[in-house]
Amino acid sequence: MKEGWEYKKLGDVCQSDLGKTLNQSKDTGDLYPYLCAVNILWDKIDLSTLKQTRFEKTELERYSVKKGDLLVCEGGDIGRAAIWDRDEVIQYQNALHRIRFNGKIISRFCLLYLRNLKQKGILDHKYGKGVTILHLVKSSLLSIPIPIPSISEQQQIVSELDLLSGVIEKQKAQLEELDKLAQSVFYDMFGDPVTNEKGWEIKKLKDIASKIGSGATPRGGNQSYKDEGVSLIRSMNVHNNFFIYDDLALIDDEQAALLNNVIVESNDVLLNITGASVARCCMVPDDVLPARVNQHVCIIRPIKDLANSIYLNRFFTSIEEQSVLLLLSRSNAATREALPKNLLDNCNIVLPPLTLQQEFAAKVKAIEAMKAKVRQSLKEAETLFNERMNYYFN
Secondary structure: OOOOOEEEEHHHOEEEEEOEOOOOOOOOOEEEEEEOHHHEEOOEEOOOOOEEEEEOHHHHOOOEEOOOOEEEEOEOOOOOEEEOOOOOOEEEEOOEEEEEEOOOOOHHHHHHHHHHHHHOOHHHHHHOEOOOOOEOOHHHHHHOEEEEOOHHHHHHHHHHHHHHHHHHHHHHHHHHHHHHHHHHHHHHHHOOOOOOOOOOEEEEHHHHEEEEEEOOOOOOHHHHOOOOOEEEEOHHHEEOOEEOOOOOEEEOHHHHHOOHHHEOOOOOEEEEOEOOOOOOEEEOOHHHOOEEEOOOEEEEEEOOOOOOHHHHHHHHHHHHHOOHHHHHHOOOOOOOOEOOHHHHHOOEEEEOOHHHHHHHHHHHHHHHHHHHHHHHHHHHHHHHHHHHHHHHHO
């Protein structure tokens, strides 16, 4: 414990109550908007889907949320928290804990502390109750020990961490803007790929690709994953125009040999073909090679003299927004979205001249180089943020 700090249970420094238990058939009174769990994101309140229900006048004060109150999710992503920072009062329901502090704790200090516990898994594993569905019941929430530095120290800690958070958010916004720039360049050069307003040549994907194929789950499923070995790319790694390294699975040479028909090569396009992320698409990064793909990811390897990989990736990203691939996907399964190979083979590809595709690819590479620098800065800022969180809270 840091010098001069004491620890108390959260219940000793606040008042916490769950919101109203709703019963649409029995509730009476006037209609009022209310907050529920879907409105509470980490450090943000989303009012885009605000619901209404009936509250009696005698219930309004009891189930009110006022400026400075901390709202914490009781179920789902337990502990997810945000502060109501508006002057107007709003109601809330029983999926949320409303926390009001007694003056010894700043709401934002507590929010950051809870977020630290969440990131380390402590909130779920130590304070979550339930087997299949976790709940953060009131007694568990109020039993959480929390450090109590002076108010001035809390303000200093909050200011420092908020400054770092602001840097991180700005860098994330930069990445989004750079990606929008690349997509804007695509539309400027080639027009809308769905309507093909510029009248470019159209070919079937199977006629411009030397490889279109997905892999399989290794024998033994998740038990076959290793600490080192050959990369196995799965659907969670493939996002639109961005490869996610988190949860990248590794398999040994024996398992990789069973998937030698789906060896990933530099400049391959990766396309998710099943599940909720169907049609998400990105380029394979060279630093994950050697690699294979499982059954949820398809390799698309264009013939170099016909199509450029970077162009093809952006083409798929563009038409995904118009749901062209998603419409194809729904023809295959009633319970799960999937993109059958025969439909993918015959997908129409708008094909401008190769020289124009290559010109576009050069511009995208320049943008990607800028994104790489921003990602590195973002990684450093996130590392520093986590180090400071550890310093203050662990």
